[in-house]
């Protein structure tokens with residue numbers, strides 16, 4: 312294992328933050344990138360990453376790694392340092408108001424002009440050419456802000472990978488994941504081993520999240536040059552939502568780390584026999600099939616459905632109560648689906664997103680992620 316320090320542009324005099332990455336099995340050509348807590352306060356993933364660090368060290372010593380691994384257990388030192396009177400503020404950058412998992416750059420078109428004249432009739436050479444072009448792009452791009460420096464540092468490492476695992480969590484949630492239809496067959500074993508209960512697929516979800524930005528250049532270049540040259544399949548992205556923010560325990564973290572290792576064995580990234588994965592709990596569904604239910608007015612939130620409940624169209628999921636006027640407003644499922652995520656806060660402001668259901672059929676278009 313070796314450790315690298317990536318200093319970020321300092322936002323303010325007297326501060327200097329850095330991203331620290333750990334590298335294992337570096338002689339291998341296949342690459343796996345894993346990071347945790349991109350939104351800052353997502354500690355289930357950070358705990359899993361810590362167990363993974365120990366597992367990967369042992370596997371490297373035993374000569375079992377069949378891929379080069381890059382692990383970033385603390386992907387967002389900016390957000391980790393955001394506190395307001397004792398309350399940790401993740402998700403949004405307090406200086407700019409931006410969501411930490413949005414606005415990652417799309418490089419496909421820029422790279423197309425850079426690699427057009429160097430591609431060959433050899434697929435693995437082309438993969439290397441693309442990896443080097445991504446690396447050169449970020450080496451030569453000067454970040455204007457600390458947030459941009461953090462985004463570029465993570466992208467520079469992650470975009471090189473064959474498999475990119477982004478460890479997040481939700482407010483209160485079932486274990487679930489986001490990936491693309493193109494990557495899903497390869498990601499399915501990971502869903503099985505982890506016991507993921509909801510798998511949300513979208514080619515483009517909108518908002519430029521990290522996972523999509525990492526695979527976008529590979530897809531764009533394959534589309535552009537695939538007729539003339541043998542193009543590599545490219546990066547497989549997955550965002551794992553490891554339950555809710557408070558679901559941090561040594562037992563669960565170790566179990567999740569072992570599940571990820573098993574899936575990596577099954578995928579051939581680590582030597583060994585994986586054994587038989589458990590069955591997939593629910594089939595994958597379109598991200599466009601998720602129903603987001605908002606509070607129409609302020610009040611106390613009383614949930615009427617637990618996480619994991621299957622709700623039919625027309626059923627009440629929660630109620631918004633005004634204890635002064637006795638107004639009770641039921642939040643009713645329009646389409647229905649499984650309750651996979653709920654807000655942790657029990658007081659709603661008008662318009663607040665309260666609960667999310669994963670339905671079987673696509674009903675929405677445009678920007679599909681939570682805004």
Ligand SMILES: [Zn+2]
Pocket residue numbers: 349350353412479480
């Ligand atoms: Zn997140």
